[in-house]
Amino acid sequence: MKKSILLTLFCATLFTGARAQDTKEYKTYVKNDCLIHYCNHKGVTVVVDVTEGGLFVPNISIINNSGHEIIFEPKKIKAYCYAVKDYSKETRNMLTRYFDKGMDMTPLVKDSLVIYPYEKYKNKRNSSMFWANTLATVLVGSVDATLSKDTPDDRFWTRKHTEDMIDEGEAQRSIEMQRIDEGYWRANTIFDMSEHSGFIALKKRKADHIVLEIPVDGEVYTFLVDNRKRY
Numbered sequence: 001m002k003k004s005i006l007l008t009l010f011c012a013t014l015f016t017g018a019r020a021q022d023t024k025e026y027k028t029y030v031k032n033d034c035l036i037h038y039c040n041h042k043g044v045t046v047v048v049d050v051t052e053g054g055l056f057v058p059n060i061s062i063i064n065n066s067g068h069e070i071i072f073e074p075k076k077i078k079a080y081c082y083a084v085k086d087y088s089k090e091t092r093n094m095l096t097r098y099f100d101k102g103m104d105m106t107p108l109v110k111d112s113l114v115i116y117p118y119e120k121y122k123n124k125r126n127s128s129m130f131w132a133n134t135l136a137t138v139l140v141g142s143v144d145a146t147l148s149k150d151t152p153d154d155r156f157w158t159r160k161h162t163e164d165m166i167d168e169g170e171a172q173r174s175i176e177m178q179r180i181d182e183g184y185w186r187a188n189t190i191f192d193m194s195e196h197s198g199f200i201a202l203k204k205r206k207a208d209h210i211v212l213e214i215p216v217d218g219e220v221y222t223f224l225v226d227n228r229k230r231y
Contacts, residue, residue, distance in 0.1 A: 081207035114203035133169030
């Protein structure tokens with residue numbers, strides 16, 4: 001398997017570049033030891049930042065100085081990772097070196113990544129937080145009951161501890177729902193001389209790099225991003 005990957009990567013060097021037909025200029029800047037990816041083209045700047053949410057919850061900002069308004073539809077974003085069966089550390093490092101050198105990775109097969117719609121992601125997070133909080137409360141309640149001497153005071157404090165945990169869990173869940181409501185990308189009109197930012201969520205896969213194809217105003221911005229702290 002390693003030989004076939006090496007051969008594939010060697011063949012990749014014979015190509016002209018991953019974005020040979022893309023005349024846009026892709027650049028990076030540094031934030032918190034990580035490289036932030038951006039591209040400015042025809043008055044539109046697209047920024048991809050994975051420093052907060054991680055590789056699978058990228059933040060995307062669009063700055064519109066095009067002279068006209070833009071309707072951005074995040075449901076048209078596409079995401080991929082490279083389908084590498086041999087996912088050893090050696091193979092990952094080898095791929096990373098090729099990415100860093102700007103080699104064309106076209107010969108490698110790409111797997112599509114699921115991008116959660118707003119409602120589905122919100123329901124997913126709501127459900128996972130509810131059950132995590134419930135299980136934690138039950139576990140701690142069982143420990144409290146085991147250690148309790150079954151006196152009125154002990155029963156009171158055990159019950160209060162359980163209620164406090166439930167309240168704390170509900171508060172955290174409410175904060176997360178608000179974060180998603182306010183920050184998750186949905187279709188928006190971005191007026192000239194303004195910007196809009198939000199995040200999307202991808203279904204996690206075993207990958208160090210992802211490819212994002214972000215359509216904005218008739219152009220597709222293709223970003224190859226990773227989550228390494230490498231500055």
